[in-house]
Amino acid sequence: MLYVAFSGSKGRGVFTRKKIERDTVIERCPVLELPPEDLEHIDQTAIFNYYFSWGETMDSAAIALGLGSIYNHSYTPNALYRYDMEDRVIEFIAIKKIRPNEEITINYNGSPNDQSPLWEGIQWEP
Template identity: 65%
Template sequence: MLYIANSHGKGRGVYTDNRIERDTVIEECPVLEIPHEEVELLELTMLNNYYFAWGKDQKQAALALGLGSIYNHSYTPNAIYRPRESEQVIEFVAIRKILANEEITINYNGSPNDQSPLWGSDEIPWLK
């Protein structure tokens, strides 16, 4: 049902080859939890653009396995992500109907309505 394809100006993105109805769980991704003291090291690598803030205080990090770290950002997303920390999983859920061959996007700020600038948005051309 899910596949990776080029997303104009964003690199790779996650797409669906089937229609997905609202409130459908798209994917449950196990995560690799990264302790707070290692996050700074992670920021020195290319993985800096692929991890989620994690933990009660959001000072840890989690790298989503499966397709979880490939979903692109949008300020008008069609999906959300829900951390399930006790299960070491991130769940991706449709917030509206997603059509076949449409890219699945999330708002990296967490809330689909959060229009705050993203970290490093000055460095990411497609966010300007």
């Protein structure tokens, strides 16, 4: 049902071949957990663009397996993500109907309505 394709200036993105109804779990991605001490190293690599904050105090990182780390950001997303730390997964859920061949997007800030600038205050040089 899901596939990866070119998404303009965003590079690769996740798309759906079939219609997805609102409130549908699109994907449940297991994660690779990384401890806080690894973050300073990750932040100097391309992985910086693909990890989620993780843990009880959000001081760790998680790389979502499956397609989880490839979903692109939008301030008007059609999906959201939610953590299930007990099962060590990130779920991606449709928040509106998604049409066939439409890109599935999430708001990287966590809340679909959060219009804050991304990564505010983070200095990163590739």
